[in-house]
Amino acid sequence: MRVIINEDATRVAIEAANLIINLIKRKPNCVLGLATGSTPIELYRLLVDAFSNGEISFSSVSTFNLDEYYDMTPGHHQSYRYFMDQHLFSKVDIKPENTFLPECSGKQSAEEVAKQYEMEIKRRGGIDLQLLGIGENGHIGFNEPGSSLASRTRLKTLTPNTLEANSRLFEDGEFQPTLAMTMGVGTIMDAKQVLILATGTNKSEAIGNMLLGSITSACPASILQMHPHVTAVIDRDASIDIENSDYFELSESNRRKL
Ligand code: PGA
Numbered sequence: 001m002r003v004i005i006n007e008d009a010t011r012v013a014i015e016a017a018n019l020i021i022n023l024i025k026r027k028p029n030c031v032l033g034l035a036t037g038s039t040p041i042e043l044y045r046l047l048v049d050a051f052s053n054g055e056i057s058f059s060s061v062s063t064f065n066l067d068e069y070y071d072m073t074p075g076h077h078q079s080y081r082y083f084m085d086q087h088l089f090s091k092v093d094i095k096p097e098n099t100f101l102p103e104c105s106g107k108q109s110a111e112e113v114a115k116q117y118e119m120e121i122k123r124r125g126g127i128d129l130q131l132l133g134i135g136e137n138g139h140i141g142f143n144e145p146g147s148s149l150a151s152r153t154r155l156k157t158l159t160p161n162t163l164e165a166n167s168r169l170f171e172d173g174e175f176q177p178t179l180a181m182t183m184g185v186g187t188i189m190d191a192k193q194v195l196i197l198a199t200g201t202n203k204s205e206a207i208g209n210m211l212l213g214s215i216t217s218a219c220p221a222s223i224l225q226m227h228p229h230v231t232a233v234i235d236r237d238a239s240i241d242i243e244n245s246d247y248f249e250l251s252e253s254n255r256r257k258l
Contacts, residue, residue: 001224001231002252003231004234004252005234005236005245005248006235008236009200010042014046016043017046020129020131023129025055025056027128028059029060029062030128031121031126031128032064032127032131033063033065033131033183034064034084035066035132037133040087040197044088048087051091052091058093058094059094061094062099062100063100064101064117065100065102066188067101067102067141068103069177070104070177070179070180072103078174078177084099100117100121102114102117102181110155114152117153121187121190127192128191130194131195131196131197132196133198134198134221137161137162138210138219138221139159139162139221140188140196140224142156142158143156143185143188144158144159145217145218145219146217146218147184147217147220148184148217149185149217149220152183152184152186153187154184156180189223189226192229193229194224194227195233197233199237200235200237200238203234203237203238204241204242209221209222210225210232211225211232
C-alpha cells in the first residue's frame, strides 16, 4: 500500500485532489466512487476550484457514492445526496443522471436497490477510483466491524460507535437514522484503484490496524492490504499508531525521486 503522510489536513486534501484531477484529465469519462463525511469536504472544494479554473470537466464523469441513509425523504438535508449536491454536484458540470447513491426510500426493497446499484456500477465499466474515509472503528463505507469481507451493496445497521461519531452532525432531538444502504467490502475491493483519507489522532488506531494489523472483519479496512492499488493519504496525527511510519516516509520519498 502506498502511504503518503502529510503535515496537516490541508496538504492531505491537496494531495488527494491532485490524484483525482489527474485521473479526470487522463480519463474524462472515468467512474468515481465517492464518500461523504468531514474528511473529503476540503478535497471537494479543491475539485470545484479545478472545475472553475477550467482545469477539469465532470461532463462525462459518473459517480457512485459509498452509502446513503435508509428511508430518507428525497432532498432531506441530512441525506448524503444533499451533502453531495452542496459540496460538489451543484457546483460542477456533472450530469445529474450520472450521479448515483444507493437511495432507498420506500418504492423499492433494499434488496432491489442493492442489486440495481451493483448492476449500474458494472454497466458503467466498474469504478476507476474509489475514495474512502475510515471510521474510528475501522469501517469503510458503512461496513461496520463484523461485515463480511466479501459483502456486496446491502442494508446495514450502524454501530453505537458510528452513531456517536456522527451525532455531531444532528441537532439535539433531531432524528438520526440507524440504518443505511452501503456498498459492500467486496464492491469496494472491485474498484480499480482506492484512495483512502484520514486526518486526526482519532483515526490513528484504525489506520495502524488497516496497514499492519491482521486482515479481519474486526477492522474492515484491513482487507485493503489485499488490494493491488491503494493509496492512503493521511496527516501526521493519523500516522502516530503506525509502527514503522519512518519506513513509509522513506519509501514515498524514494518513489518521488525515481
Ligand atoms: P469522517 O467519516 O470523514 O466524518 O471522519 C469517515 C467515516 O466514518 O468513514
